[in-house]
Amino acid sequence: KVDVSAKWKLTSGKQKKASVQWYVRVSEIPTGKISLLGREPHPQEVFYYESRSCVDEVDAESIISTVQVKLRGRDLYCRMRLQFSFHLTELSFGTFIDFLYIQILLILTESSLLSTTPNTPRTPRHITPSIPSRSLPARQPANVLEEARTRLHVSAVPDSLPCREQEFQDVYSFVESKIMDGTGGCMYISGVPGTGKTATVHEVMRCLQHASDMDEIPPFHFIEINGMKMTDPHQAYVQILQKMTGQKATADHAAALLEKRFSSPAPRKETTVLLVDELDLLWTRKQNVMYNLFDWPTRRHARLVVLTIANTMDLPERIMINRVASRLGLTRMSFQPYSFKQLQQIIMSRLNKVKAFEEDALQLVSRKVAALSGDARRCLDICRRATEICEHSAPNPSSTGLVGMSHVMEALNEMFSSAYVTAIKCASVQEQLFLRAVIAEFRRLGLEESTFQQVFVQHQALCRVEGLQPITVSEGLAVCQRLGACRLLLLEPSRLGVQQRVRLNVSQDDILYALKAD
Amino acid sequence: MAALLQHPCYEEERLRRVADKLPCREVQAGTLLSVMGGPEQHSFPSIFIYGHRASGKSHVIHMLLRELELPHATVSCVECVSVALLFEQVLLSLFGCDAASLLPRSPSLSDFVRIYRQQCSHSPAVQTRYIVMEKAELLRDMDANLLPALLRLQELVQDNVTVILLSEIVWDKFRPNTGCFEPLQLHFPDYSKGELQQILAQDSHPSYSAELYSSYINILLGVFYSVCRDLRELRHLAALNFSKFCEPLEEGKVKESDTHKLWRNIEPHLKKAMQTVYLREVSSVQWEQLQQMEEKDTGAVRGLSAHAHVELPYYSKFLLIAAYLASYNPARTDKRFFVKHHGKVRKTNFLKKHEKTSNHLLGPKPFPLDRLLAIFYSVVDSRVAPTASIFSQISSLVTLQLLAQVGHDDQIDAPKYKCAVSLDFIRAISRTVNFDIVKYLYDFL
Numbered sequence: 035k036v037d038v039s040a041k042w043k044l045t046s047g048k049q050k051k052a053s054v055q056w057y058v059r060v061s062e063i064p065t066g067k068i069s070l071l072g073r074e075p076h077p078q079e080v081f082y083y084e085s086r087s088c089v090d091e092v093d094a095e096s097i098i099s100t101v102q103v104k105l106r107g108r109d110l111y112c113r114m115r116l117q118f119s120f121h122l123t124e125l126s127f128g129t130f131i132d133f134l135y136i137q138i139l140l141i142l143t144e145s146s147l148l149s150t151t152p153n154t155p156r157t158p159r160h161i162t163p164s165i166p167s168r169s170l171p172a173r174q175p176a177n178v179l180e181e182a183r184t185r186l187h188v189s190a191v192p193d194s195l196p197c198r199e200q201e202f203q204d205v206y207s208f209v210e211s212k213i214m215d216g217t218g219g220c221m222y223i224s225g226v227p228g229t230g231k232t233a234t235v236h237e238v239m240r241c242l243q244h245a246s247d248m249d250e251i252p253p254f255h256f257i258e259i260n261g262m263k264m265t266d267p268h269q270a271y272v273q274i275l276q277k278m279t280g281q282k283a284t285a286d287h288a289a290a291l292l293e294k295r296f297s298s299p300a301p302r303k304e305t306t307v308l309l310v311d312e313l314d315l316l317w318t319r320k321q322n323v324m325y326n327l328f329d330w331p332t333r334r335h336a337r338l339v340v341l342t343i344a345n346t347m348d349l350p351e352r353i354m355i356n357r358v359a360s361r362l363g364l365t366r367m368s369f370q371p372y373s374f375k376q377l378q379q380i381i382m383s384r385l386n387k388v389k390a391f392e393e394d395a396l397q398l399v400s401r402k403v404a405a406l407s408g409d410a411r412r413c414l415d416i417c418r419r420a421t422e423i424c425e426h427s428a429p430n431p432s433s434t435g436l437v438g439m440s441h442v443m444e445a446l447n448e449m450f451s452s453a454y455v456t457a458i459k460c461a462s463v464q465e466q467l468f469l470r471a472v473i474a475e476f477r478r479l480g481l482e483e484s485t486f487q488q489v490f491v492q493h494q495a496l497c498r499v500e501g502l503q504p505i506t507v508s509e510g511l512a513v514c515q516r517l518g519a520c521r522l523l524l525l526e527p528s529r530l531g532v533q534q535r536v537r538l539n540v541s542q543d544d545i546l547y548a549l550k551a552d
Numbered sequence: 553m554a555a556l557l558q559h560p561c562y563e564e565e566r567l568r569r570v571a572d573k574l575p576c577r578e579v580q581a582g583t584l585l586s587v588m589g590g591p592e593q594h595s596f597p598s599i600f601i602y603g604h605r606a607s608g609k610s611h612v613i614h615m616l617l618r619e620l621e622l623p624h625a626t627v628s629c630v631e632c633v634s635v636a637l638l639f640e641q642v643l644l645s646l647f648g649c650d651a652a653s654l655l656p657r658s659p660s661l662s663d664f665v666r667i668y669r670q671q672c673s674h675s676p677a678v679q680t681r682y683i684v685m686e687k688a689e690l691l692r693d694m695d696a697n698l699l700p701a702l703l704r705l706q707e708l709v710q711d712n713v714t715v716i717l718l719s720e721i722v723w724d725k726f727r728p729n730t731g732c733f734e735p736l737q738l739h740f741p742d743y744s745k746g747e748l749q750q751i752l753a754q755d756s757h758p759s760y761s762a763e764l765y766s767s768y769i770n771i772l773l774g775v776f777y778s779v780c781r782d783l784r785e786l787r788h789l790a791a792l793n794f795s796k797f798c799e800p801l802e803e804g805k806v807k808e809s810d811t812h813k814l815w816r817n818i819e820p821h822l823k824k825a826m827q828t829v830y831l832r833e834v835s836s837v838q839w840e841q842l843q844q845m846e847e848k849d850t851g852a853v854r855g856l857s858a859h860a861h862v863e864l865p866y867y868s869k870f871l872l873i874a875a876y877l878a879s880y881n882p883a884r885t886d887k888r889f890f891v892k893h894h895g896k897v898r899k900t901n902f903l904k905k906h907e908k909t910s911n912h913l914l915g916p917k918p919f920p921l922d923r924l925l926a927i928f929y930s931v932v933d934s935r936v937a938p939t940a941s942i943f944s945q946i947s948s949l950v951t952l953q954l955l956a957q958v959g960h961d962d963q964i965d966a967p968k969y970k971c972a973v974s975l976d977f978i979r980a981i982s983r984t985v986n987f988d989i990v991k992y993l994y995d996f997l
Contacts, residue, residue: 507724508722508723508724511724511727512724512727515724515727515729515731516731518729518731519729519730519731520731525729527729528724528725528726528727528728528729529692529725529726531724531725
């Protein structure tokens, strides 16, 4: 029934690692845990089994990793893996084995007891927030286009990021050297949106975590904060403290605790890697948050590596006072916008031999996006939209061809064409006339601003020229304010009445083009 | 006339009773009633009613809502200095005090909508609920999201509710810059002379015949209609002056039919009333007392504006005169007016063309302290030491609002002032110190 095999591995230093595997029938999983899953376990399903209480005494870093369900013979089995790391000084070898056995037996007896006599569930102590699980499993992609669409989704970050090898290498070697030396440092990463900054850093962290699991580098702790997710820059302290120790404190108290933690020496302190995304939002008038973030790595005992990400290249020079900028240091890296070849390569690697696009179509998308911004997210969105257009335009849903140039062109038009021109084209006759009156009045005055009164005189003249019934002032104001609400015009508050000043929010050429096109 | 106020959902009898209370507003009430529809029917989300002061906006709404017994909340936006008060009043009158107590200390719009919906689920609307906002122009000064939210409150709370906004301002000056749901606009036109006559003639005196009162109203409108069409004001004046109109009848000098004599008697009196009691120079209590006293001195009592005489110290008077001269004379002409031997005057060159327009029309101009003191020393005959008292008198003239300090950037170094008194006032002051101010004013050369 239970097959326990322990594998031992001696690592460098004083730490030991043990990984234990055993098999349990699906029926023996406590019903409470199955109900947490919310559905019948699928043979390929992978889920987490958490039992924190039994390993608190052993200095365990990863308690129980994934639980896999396997078919063995006629019965379904659960394969569980337990991973410990412990210090030889604390436990002798023999006692550890005994201890482990006791723990496992405890787990199993508990689970068998639970499976036989389900008692009332206790109030969970350390509850983790969760969202309700879906009743049906997510739909599998049915055809090639759907397959392509899931692969092209922005959230589907691939394992390796193409075209960012150099940047990956730089960040990796920076962080790795700091971890190896046990020192700290700062790095500033900049680049326009959608150039793979955050994805690259995450990739680096994943690789480093793997390396530390393989005992190639010392273990470290990774924390991530995002300036956009905070209501106040001082919340950064609270979040860092909570992610490091699980403690909750007010901002001031958290800052004091962190200060103490980073400035005092402690044995067995791990290196902490802190990723600060959207750095520009942590700006305060006194800049004390930024100052602290960059000052802590310079402490002798801190062992803190800070990676900061923002969009503008000259942010340190622009908004930081000198003592903050100098602490940030000169380790900078800027992510260039993708060229069209790189964008093409990214899409190709995402699609991974799924044949859904024509070569030319891909090239068109990547060239257009590269010419405008070099934003990979934008590129992926356009491709996804093009697959949707292709699917809709196909005569019958079962036989859809490849995404061609026409579909891509349509998607590009949707995404890049100015909404203003469409809005002007679709406006009513009087609204179009009013825009023409605005231009006429601007030409007469030689200015880019006039009052509603002046424009209205022009409007009435235009009405007579066009053979329309001239509208009243009230209707004219309604027309004007409707255009203002669409942001085609920029207006002053309406309580000024006919004295309110009118400016255009679009270029005159756009209006003339839109009005002339038909 | 009552035929206009018809609706299949209400009883004829009741509608006729309502119509009797709304003289000369049958058309508007009929429109409103047809927009509101039956009590169970969904009404328009928001109705905007505008018209001049005293054109019967609130009266018509309240009569309709009260007489037809529709659930409604009336909120005056003047009273609601914060949105919290507004929400509380609405919830209080629609759902009772339990709902109003649910509001948090400083409620937001979403709190209001949440509690409203909660109450709605407890007591769903059988009849359309009405929220009447009086003086709705003040809603524009509250939170920017309040007016757009009220306009589509029906959609937000998913209840059969109609918001009625009453204002004296047209809708064009309400519209938020980001656009909003357009309410149904309804205009209440002014009462015509005939309608005013008809409404005013309704509250006749019990001891006199209705025809007499009607002829009195006719005379009153003949005097006042050209300056005042406000129903409330006219009604007030009619009540004040009726006893005077009846005096000859009581004394038995004339009969009721002798309208010409009555008119001769009352007309000068009404004309005097226009200058005194209508401008609130004399309060209505004083006016009634005067009527009882004797006929001769109506208007002999000095009104409010005649009291604009201030006792000032001697040098303060001269300071004020100097300030007036500095404000209304161009600085260029100071030499001519105030220096004894200023050389030859070239008459032709003296009056410049652009200065022909009267300075008194353009208002006072600011002047520096130095100029004020220079003119002051020139107009005062004796030698005056520039003591602290002189300077403190200048600043107390500022606190009395006879002078106004301009541009508060510099308090000590070179303050600038404006004179804020009228010509009549300064003339009275200069008469007390025997100073001929007109001789020194550029405008009166």
